[in-house]
Amino acid sequence: MDNKIILDGQKVSTHIREELKPRIEALKANGVTPSLVTILVGDDPSSATYVKMKGNACERLGIKSQKIHLPKETTTEELLHTIYELNNDTTVHGILLQHPVPSQIDERKAFEAIALEKDVDGVTSWGYGQTALGFGLYPSCTPAAILNIIDYYNIQLQGKHAVVVGRSPILGKPVSALLLNRNATVTTCHSYTNNLPELLRQADIVVAAVGKPEFIKGDWLKEGAVVLDAGYNPGNVGDVEYNSCYEKAAAITPVPGGVGPVTISMLLKHTVDAAERTLS
Numbered sequence: 001m002d003n004k005i006i007l008d009g010q011k012v013s014t015h016i017r018e019e020l021k022p023r024i025e026a027l028k029a030n031g032v033t034p035s036l037v038t039i040l041v042g043d044d045p046s047s048a049t050y051v052k053m054k055g056n057a058c059e060r061l062g063i064k065s066q067k068i069h070l071p072k073e074t075t076t077e078e079l080l081h082t083i084y085e086l087n088n089d090t091t092v093h094g095i096l097l098q099h100p101v102p103s104q105i106d107e108r109k110a111f112e113a114i115a116l117e118k119d120v121d122g123v124t125s126w127g128y129g130q131t132a133l134g135f136g137l138y139p140s141c142t143p144a145a146i147l148n149i150i151d152y153y154n155i156q157l158q159g160k161h162a163v164v165v166g167r168s169p170i171l172g173k174p175v176s177a178l179l180l181n182r183n184a185t186v187t188t189c190h191s192y193t194n195n196l197p198e199l200l201r202q203a204d205i206v207v208a209a210v211g212k213p214e215f216i217k218g219d220w221l222k223e224g225a226v227v228l229d230a231g232y233n234p235g236n237v238g239d240v241e242y243n244s245c246y247e248k249a250a251a252i253t254p255v256p257g258g259v260g261p262v263t264i265s266m267l268l269k270h271t272v273d274a275a276e277r278t279l280s
């Protein structure tokens with residue numbers, strides 16, 4: 001019998017969003033409407049889609065969402081000016097700068113400009129540092145989504161070997177920190193890792209965050225591994241080769257319908273958290 005588990009991100013996402021509904025109602029009863037501002041710079045079609053998905057998700061739940069779309073020629077200084085204005089706007093609870101930005105912009109500098117209490121996307125170095133030390137308010141949304149899926153399906157982390165493939169500031173590094181804080185033994189791999197298949201064959205938990213379509217193959221996995229695919233490559237293709245990895249895995253997230261929808265739910269949750277903090 002096939003007793004594999006498909007880790008259903010839509011199901012996890014629905015659960016998170018249902019829990020948010022009464023909290024949003026309570027905020028509104030107190031005269032506060034949670035509010036997220038998304039900033040999109042340039043015309044990258046995938047980024048435009050993701051920003052639209054975030055705005056739609058906010059609206060469906062009664063979170064106010066404002067989209068700021070800046071031209072592709074925007075300078076770092078102009079972007080910083082926009083962010084500073086939003087930092088000072090007390091009606092705005094969360095600020096999200098869609099990654100990537102055009103190459104003339106210093107993205108790190110722009111992320112760092114976001115006020116820590118409005119960094120619901122978990123992109124500032126302060127937010128990352130707090131996440132790594134285990135007391136952060138808002139971990140980056142995809143790492144938080146991965147941990148939520150793991151917890152929803154009651155997957156044990158303590159003492160397990162987690163191999164994270166990727167070390168980006170908003171995905172590979174923070175998810176490694178979150179797994180470590182939950183007592184997993186974590187190996188973080190990257191483009192200079194020599195023996196990736198060998199390391200993956202030792203993994204109980206695999207997090208694919210490499211940004212290359214179908215990069216991770218089934219014969220690199222241990223039988224019974226849990227696979228979380230954080231890839232979002234064009235054509236809705238993940239970072240793992242789904243069919244071959246499905247054969248080996250005990251549990252696996254699909255793309256679409258896995259980590260992606262939960263990432264957006266985490267953004268909604270963090271925005272509601274931020275709005276609630278303005279009341280206390």
Ligand SMILES: Nc1nc2c(c(=O)[nH]1)N[C@@H](CN(C=O)c1ccc(C(=O)N[C@@H](CCC(=O)O)C(=O)O)cc1)CN2
Pocket residue numbers: 049050051096097098099100121123141142170232236255256257258259260261262263264
């Ligand atoms: N500032 C940020 N930029 C980016 C982040 C981020 O978390 N913060 N993550 C990615 C892209 N991303 C959100 O921005 C994202 C990508 C894909 C999905 C998603 O739900 N995908 C669906 C399929 C898409 C579709 O239905 O059209 C799925 O997997 O089911 C959510 C968020 C880069 N930039």
